[in-house]
Amino acid sequence: MKLITAIVRPEKLDVIREALEAYGVQGITVSAASGYGQQRGYTEVYRGAEYSVNLLPKIRIEVLATDDQTDDILDVIITTSNTGQAGDGKVWTVDVHEAIRVRTGERGAAAI
Secondary structure: OOOEEEOOOOOHHHHHHHHHHHHHOOOOEEEEEEEEOOOOOOOOOOEEEEEEEEEEEEEEEEEEEHHHHHHHHHHHHHHOOOOHHHHHEEEEEEEEOEOOOOOOEEHHHHHH
């Protein structure tokens, strides 16, 4: 099993969620995040004063997947979140040794 984590633009959340549902993903975890990469934030002028915004709003999406689903789910996330501009985000995977569904006690792939 793999835990797929993606940090993406907030406006891409609905498109990614719909694409993952169409693929057959049963559940995702979404949380708000902030950070920067190559784009390094931006400057903004408000009432004549210039402000530097260093941490940009992002969305963190986490999906638990079986090994054979991982590449397809990665493709779905990358394809739907890509705008071709700096700040599109990052996606990575981490091995999961065990997953347990709390309600039923199911373990492994059955817990996904």
